[in-house]
Amino acid sequence: MTYIAKPKFHHPGLPKNDLGYTRRDYEGKISTLCAGCGHDSITAAIIEACYELSIEPHRVAKISGIGCSSKTPDYFLGNSHGFNSVHGRMPSVLTGANLANRDLIYLGVSGDGDSASIGFGQFAHSIRRGVNMTYIVENNGVYGLTKGQFSATADRGSKSKKGITNTDNAIDLVAIALQLGATFVARSFSGDKSQLVPLIAAAIRHKGASFIDVISPCVTFNNHAGSTKSFDYVREHNDAVNRLDVLIGREPITVDYAPGTVQVVEQHDGSRIALRKIDADYEPHDRVGAMTFLQKHAAKGQIVTGLLYVDPDAEDLHEHLNTVEKPLNRLEADDLCPGSAVLDKFNAGLR
């Protein structure tokens, strides 16, 4: 048996969302990752976010590269089309898919090897172009499927399971995404579902390039003392700047917090993000400020999490290319072919 189907039975009283779907309708096959893998928590968070947003489960395209993280799209949204493509090339495949049909939701799932090493260029250029997508990196600092080599996000000085010290500098994908103009940038931790689920939901509702770096410990190869991507290390060094709730529609904000600590961000599609500030000075609309804040905290060994930057009025690649509203994959010969009369004129100009 090389794949595991999940039984479809569920409790008849399971709660339903606005479209009448239960959480089970957003699930996929049974994970084949190691027990306790951080990636499975991210899978659960994606399921939860899509359920909460009442997304039609088949209107998402899940696209990934190669690696443990890239296997996960098989484990959620079983009624969506998935594409486990080529190592490091998820961004280009997603870009093409997005150009073909602007009406679907694009979820790109990648890992640190996939996005910070072999696919660093594609990561950068998809962000630069402002592809309307949610780009999630399940970041564990290690190559899991090939048994424990350092990845490019492993911190300098961190130790591998075999006791080797990493001497290369780490790539911080969040810092790069900010620099390249991503219009929604966040970092979270797979062990913090309450922070992660609304971040994913807000990213999906964001129109433009959304990037979430999720630190996701590898229980098998990178969860030991000396690792800076272990559960214990991330819990100890997690410096959350804010927590958020995503609000759909016009319902009032019910979260009950001290005045002045909640900031509401309205996105293009009318959805609102209620940001509960933890760090009172943190301003998520200030790209340069965010970059400085990150650098300062990284120097102190802290892992800054939360919604780090958002531009609610972002544009996406389709706007830049001025494409028609109708998805390109639904245009037929009548829309696309100029016909023989035009060709005759064209010929006449070449004599």
Add this chain to the structure above:
Amino acid sequence: MPDQKPISSVNDFVVRFANVNGSGSASANELFARSILRHGVPVSPRNIFPSNIQGLPTWYEVRVTEQGHLGARGGVDMMVAMNPQTWDKDVASIEPGGYLFYDSTKPMPSTRFRDDITVVGVPLTAITNSTYSDPRQRQLFKNIIYLGALCALFDMDPKLIEQLIGEQYKGKEKLLSSNIHALHLGRDWALQNLKCPIGLRVRKADKVGDRIFIEGNNAAALGAVYGGATVCAWYPITPSSSVAEAFTNHCKKYRHDPATGKAKYAIVQAEDELASIGVVIGASWNGARAFTATSGPGISLMTEFIGLSYFAEIPAVIMNVQRAGPSTGMPTRTQQCDILACAYASHGDTKHVLLFPEDPAEAFEFAAQAFDLAERLQTTIFLMLDLDIGMNHRLCRPLKWDDARQYDRGKVMTAEMLEEGRDFGRYLDVDGDGIPYRTYPGAHPTKGSYFTRGTSRDRYARYSEEGPVYADNMQRLMRKFETAQDLVPRPLQANAPKSTKYGVIYFGSTSPAMDEAIELLEKRGHLLDRMRIRAFPFHSSVASFIAEHDFVYVVEQNRDSQLRSLIVNENGIDPVRLVPIVHYDGSPITARFIAKSIGDHQDHLKVTPLRKAVS
């Protein structure tokens, strides 16, 4: 005085312009070629240019050929030597009895000339400098002035050139009149100071007909527009960049919604060729028609994705405008050198469909057809152009489109079909042709979704590492490739006037040189049946053509006779039966070369049998 009789020829000669890259000569030279066409005389021009923007030598060769031989001929009857850097080589390359046209403003020592050619000096710089003061104008109009002088020397009708200039600068009165003025400056000087016309002459004929004059890359790009391509992703690389650029221009003209002004296409200049093909595969997976254009080095980079397209069965169209390899090779020189690299691109067992257009008209047709084939066969289709077809203007039949033609979107299971309860297995061969059904993402809320992957999977797209499941899929892919044989353009065969034991196989840009070579060979007494291969996988008629002949020459423009290897490998042919004729110095193959190579081989075959000789 030349001791050789000057060449005398009407409507059949080769002029070569030796220029400096970036001097603005290209448009004047093209004007020269077009004006001969307006005389009703076919021409075949070729750019010979360096991988450089400014300063290095560049040549433009125009073969004037009333008989319509559009291949390169070889040899130069008149050299328009405008580049001091290449003077010696240029002068040396003139045929005995030929002509040298040069700027005689500065006197040249007689040792720099040859005594077996006719030297025609026109003080171009002096004329230009006395007329224009602006340096850029001096440079540009100098080109038009030599065109005017050539008009007198070749006895061309200046009205026809004026007409062309008029069309080119329509609405730009100042440019129009100044160009015409420059043309007459040159022409009048030549008429007053030189013996006009010379032995090479252009005489009005009626041999062009309704043919058009177009570059293959431009035609292929228009084919993509007509074929319904909506997504184009590309990375600049010579000699393919003009495909994407032409596609952009055609789309701007033909693909904007008149009401909203919005674009019915998306073009991405990607960060590299890996991303280009990734975008194409993502778009095609999602149901759009997508393509990329590239050249050899780009193909090398794309191979991993090409394997994915083959194995996961995702349509893709790749236009490969071939240039001389390997590695960076000669980026601005032509070859047909990526046959094997494309036919078997990627690791593992793979085979890909190749289309070989012979000229821009076929480039247009095959480009449009490539999108039907890609969606029908759910795999990569290569349109195998080369620099010779792609970047040169070629006279060819007008482009045609049947308005009744609908796109073949292939086997797509729709929401309605899923709703009817049709069994959907993404890799299930329901029709026995090896081609499964696919669904577009987002088609149906509960049915028809599947997980696309480059890993092995069963007929229902479920991951599997079981040997028999893997083998079953690989065999189906073979069946699909067999199906392709009857869908791709068939080979065209033309037999010799009398039955012969010898045949020749050729393809792509070799076509015009081959047609001309057949005539030369017939004059030498060698009869050959010929077959032009237009696609891979090979149609069964290729094997029977070879079986019907003792020897078949395979003419191609690469060192290793790659098409021959492909034929031997795919059809199990005895290699001895296929005689390689290869031309690979980066220049386009010529009729003279083919006729000599085949003719010499044939002469050897005609050795008198020993028994006859002694009896």
